[in-house]
Amino acid sequence: MEFRHLGRSGLIVSQLAFGNWLTRSSPGGEETEIACVRAALDAGITTFDTADVYADAHAEESLGRALKGERREGLEILTKVFAPVGPGRNDMGLSRKHIRESIANSLRRLGTDHVDVYQAHRFDLSTPLEETMEALADVVHSGKAHYIGVSEWTADQIRQGHSLARELKIPLVSNQPQYSALWRVPEAEVIPACEELGVGQIVWSPLAQGVLTGKYLPGGTWPEGSRATDANDGSAELAAWLTDDVLSRVRQLGPIAAEGGLTAAQLSLAWVLQNPNVCAAVLGASRPEQITDNVKAVGIRLEGEVMDRIDSVLGPVVNRDPAVTVESSPPSPGWRLA
Template sequence: MVDQRPFGRTGVRISSLTLGAMNFGQRGNPDHEDGIRIIHRALDAGINAIDTADVYSQGESEEIVGKALAGGRRDEVFLATKFHGQVGDDPQHRGNSRRWIIRAVEHSLRRLGTDWIDLYQAHRPEPDTDFDETLGALTDLVHQGKIRYIGTSTFEPSAIVEGQWLARRRGRERVVSEQPPYSILAREIEREVLPVAQRHGLAVIPWSPLAGGWLSGRYHGGLDAPISRRADRLPARFDPTRPANAAKLAAVDKLAALADEAGLSLIHLALAFVLEHPAVTSAIIGPRTMTHLESQLGAAKVTLSRDVLDRIDAIVPPGTTLNPADAGYQPPSLTDPAHRRRGASSPHLAEDVR
């Protein structure tokens, strides 16, 4: 069975592994019945937290989760979903504004087949929208009983602190969790995000602990990269011919050898590493198949020795992200020349919302 840990200072406890539902639906596994079986197996194994988002397969993921929880299993689950990414063709159906949040939550509640969402998260920051506008709408939803807690995903440390400041100064409900990218290959959040979360008592539920599959055992030096729709869609993160990804591949080979020496699968090594950090509450696993789920469940019972952790640090030093594209979000101050150059126009930038 999977152990449970405190969810920040809320008094809630959730499993140290969270079932991520990103791969349920057309984006991953389109078989609804298979997705339901995977969810039920995870619940039976002791996982009590499920994370999805309205943008995953354009709402289909939420629908599959809702079907799986129908018939009496809703109460045993800490259910999290997210808003921000565009749903449908209407460009107004996105973002962190009050207008969209109030509408988006109703759609998510309907698809999930529930009267309340335990954790409602801003999927990404939106610098052009006043954070107080977002928190004001979310606070109203808490007071209405439609959501229980507020979370963020892939927010910068300054934004995390701003959320705590707004809660105190403006009387908003407090953000209680952050969902950042974190893996052996992407350790940047160790510099500030994790210490800030600890300082403010936030739960941390990292996404992509297997680095988008790089730590699943599928990638090996000297072999052709596995065929993946993500590789076609996100070459910056998955094209092995790019220098930053070649560096990841070299690290993966060393980590695979270390895992073998320690008598572990690479998957268990990777997940156990993320769970080792004292700031981490629960690592999000995103299986597409039952085999994927079974290969990850046992990681919650693995404890890495100090020697193994030291050797991981030698391969990928603390605070290091080998490929900046794996950071999940880059602020406009870095991506938009208009923020750095007088008179420059702002290009439309595509967003990778995991």
């Protein structure tokens, strides 16, 4: 494993992080997650990402149990707040009330007295940003989080939040956007703003929900037990990628990867980690061996000619539209995290 500073902070994270959004909901449940967490630890992964809303709060609980007995100072635990966690009007968002209640519940479920990074899961259009940042400052100043981060905020929202964070003397150090060789939405605006501010990226879906592994072939027949065949395992996220055009182009990455002694998944992870503003890529897994295989992407340096070939193959099907990040801000209290 190799490590990077998170933005311009002093916090060091593993270049691959284990995320349990889908793992906790996959067949096998907590038993599978514990095996995957063990594989992650054995591979040198020290950074673990979750959220209060994942698996109806059970993800935090099971991650806490899986990490029980590990030296807390040797881990970086990240969780998030925003999405609905109950039926009440105040059971979502970034109000002072919800943030204070949510951090207490997250720490209880995780079995720890602090998290390393507490992340605002989306931007809250219905709460004054000043209220949100002051509440997050309370979390940091009380010792319940060392740093704060955001997820899927626009460049302007990150700038505003970062400015308030500096006034409140708290470190806003990270953003968690979707980012992969197929999804380059953050490149136009978000990543340049973060580079300027010293904010690092902890990216999710670096394998485009498994599409970049090459396991989905053109023709519409999906591997049994894959996410595309399981309505409870994130299949809705795959819909845009499961077209013959996209899948035919992804297949062309196989020979490029093989030339470097890599799998398509390892090539795609190495592509993400090539970006100097990416501090960590969040990996999910339904089997421990997926973790073991994917960590081999760490330390791989792709030559410019290889990067150009990847661009040439995927270019026509890449999403680069920064407006998509704006659309991720929930428009109403009825919004639910996908």
